[in-house]
Amino acid sequence: xxxxxxxxxxxxxLAMGLSGLFFMFPDENQTAPAQNQTAGEHPVAKRQTAVLxxxxxxxxxxxxxxxxxxxxxxxxxxxxxxxRLKFDLKPLFENTDNYSLQGYLVxxxxxxxxxxxxxxxxxxxxxxxxxxxxDPKREVPYRIYIRHGxxxxxxxxxxxxxVSISSQQAMNGQxxxxxxxxIRLIDNAVVLQTKIYTQDEQLLDKDRNIFGYVTVKLDVEQxxxxxxxxxxxxxxxxxxxxxxxxxxxxxxxxxxKLRGQ
Numbered sequence: 001x002x003x004x005x006x007x008x009x010x011x012x013x014l015a016m017g018l019s020g021l022f023f024m025f026p027d028e029n030q031t032a033p034a035q036n037q038t039a040g041e042h043p044v045a046k047r048q049t050a051v052l053x054x055x056x057x058x059x060x061x062x063x064x065x066x067x068x069x070x071x072x073x074x075x076x077x078x079x080x081x082x083x084r085l086k087f088d089l090k091p092l093f094e095n096t097d098n099y100s101l102q103g104y105l106v107x108x109x110x111x112x113x114x115x116x117x118x119x120x121x122x123x124x125x126x127x128x129x130x131x132x133x134x135d136p137k138r139e140v141p142y143r144i145y146i147r148h149g150x151x152x153x154x155x156x157x158x159x160x161x162x163v164s165i166s167s168q169q170a171m172n173g174q175x176x177x178x179x180x181x182x183i184r185l186i187d188n189a190v191v192l193q194t195k196i197y198t199q200d201e202q203l204l205d206k207d208r209n210i211f212g213y214v215t216v217k218l219d220v221e222q223x224x225x226x227x228x229x230x231x232x233x234x235x236x237x238x239x240x241x242x243x244x245x246x247x248x249x250x251x252x253x254x255x256x257k258l259r260g261q
Contacts, residue, residue: 138220168236
């Protein structure tokens with residue numbers, strides 16, 4: 001009887017051992033391929049996106065109009081999750097190949113090395129641009145009409161550019177002969193807007209022979225110079241700060257006139 005019990009117990013132990021071996025080997029066989037598969041996997045490459053970035057090269061004050069030397073462009077490819085994607089400026093230039101931010105108004109102070117974005121800038125085409133560019137307590141926009149013979153000015157003039165303004169007017173010279181004189185009025189006026197008339201607009205204003213206009217920013221003291229000009233004076237806009245050829249010091253010309261020279 002005891003032998004029979006021992007036989008049964010031995011048989012059960014053997015059966016349990018074989019069962020354990022049966023369930024253990026398949027797991028090992030399944031684990032091995034999984035380990036081999038994991039070892040052979042490579043990181044999935046992230047999608048690259050081309051962006052156009054612009055960083056300030058120096059500190060820029062709030063309300064300033066950007067000049068060409070205030071920023072630098074950098075075109076590169078970044079990962080799809082790169083935080084610099086929010087500074088991509090390509091949407092600003094989707095209809096042009098001319099990458100330029102000159103004349104754009106800065107909405108907040110920026111330190112050197114700051115990334116520029118569409119949210120930080122106000123385009124010259126924005127309806128609020130003109131008055132956002134002015135200090136309402138001391139500055140006004142002043143429109144200067146450009147004749148057909150001076151339309152070349154639009155070829156090199158951009159919003160934000162610094163120009164000089166002179167007055168061309170008739171003065172009495174020697175022997176009481178009348179001559180045209182160019183008198184420098186303003187050395188550094190900032191351009192806020194340029195407008196070239198359409199053909200229909202030119203026809204409506206054909207009596208004055210107007211090709212378009214330039215709007216500049218002037219302070220109160222600068223404005224006073226325009227109100228003292230003769231009625232026949234014609235304003236000339238020049239795209240640089242160098243004295244125009246033939247320009248005469250405003251004070252000197254009137255001193256000579258009083259002396260009868």
